[in-house]
Amino acid sequence: MSAPARFPRFFVTNPGPCPYLPGKSERKVFTELNGPHADELNDALSRIGFRRSQNVAYRPSCLDCRACVSVRVVADQFVPSPGQRKLIKRNRDLIVSACRPWSTQEQYDLLQRYLKARHPGGGMSEMDDMDYADMVEHSPVRSYVIEYREPNPDGSAGRLVGACLTDQQGDGLSMIYSFYEPEHPTRRGLGNYIIMDHIQRAARARLPYVYLGYWVKSSPRMQYKMKYQPLELLGPDGWHPFDLERDAGDV
CATH class of the missing domain: 3.40.630.30 (Gcn5-related N-acetyltransferase (GNAT))
Known part of the structure; x- marks a missing residue:
């Protein structure tokens, strides 16, 4: 495996208006997906919360907010x-x-x-x-x-x-x-x-799994994703089962 596939270069976007939470700004970290190992790199990055857009894998990297949470459905238990x-x-x-x-x-x-x-x-x-x-x-x-x-x-x-x-x-x-x-x-x-x-x-x-992208607790338009249980959320310690009381609160 070539060095670029093993050690991708990451970049950060300039902050811009958040599309989900009024008054917030968003920033993303991203890397390019290319070459013979693009599938493997995309798989690895998706497990730590990245999403793909064309030939780029990205995830939120906001300075003052951690509202975007990666979610996935456990398919064979649904x-x-x-x-x-x-x-x-x-x-x-x-x-x-x-x-x-x-x-x-x-x-x-x-x-x-x-x-x-x-x-x-x-x-x-x-x-x-x-x-x-x-x-x-x-x-x-x-x-x-x-x-x-x-x-x-x-x-x-x-x-x-x-x-x-x-x-x-x-x-x-x-x-x-x-x-x-x-x-x-x-x-x-x-x-x-x-x-x-x-x-x-x-x-x-x-x-x-079925990866549904990001869930934002305070965004009403994101709440449909909670209908598909069992759902897993990506937290600081890895993926964990969604818990209604702990994770959703009074949404």
Whole structure:
């Protein structure tokens, strides 16, 4: 193994406005993922709280805040609640396929509808089709776009209603970014269904975890991640099971 793969160089961004907590600033530490050992490096970094974006692995490194906590679902121990079982049943007709990480106009159009409805004015709202292609296709690791399509009357795959850019790691699936039809008249909860499908997909593949990115206790838009138990959080002493009283408090 070459020295650059064993000893990656890390850099720190300048502080900027925090997207989760008003009045806070964020700073990130990052390193480049490239070369023949990119998968191994990405796996190792994900276990200590890094996330991937294109060919970069990053994690928060804020000066005065530790609110962002890495979380992962223990896939083979997940038992859906009655409401989650209903959601799985309601969407079991969807045709799900793992596609190579190649962007399409159909995916981009769906992303735009999703962003306009769910995250207007967010950091990705100005993303054009080339930006989207860069996000999907510039992956130095084993990645897929998981597509969710409604069936045509003849049973073939029809309209795209959901998608997720997903990395397959040595110990699980990492959901890099998911999006879905935001105003579907009959399929509420598509985002939750996509997460549960990933949990089931990981369990079938005997992969222990599904990485959900960061959880911020004080951010209401992050609380959906608490629905997927058992959940593990990354703390100063490593990963530990989520405890409602200790970790969530009065959220």
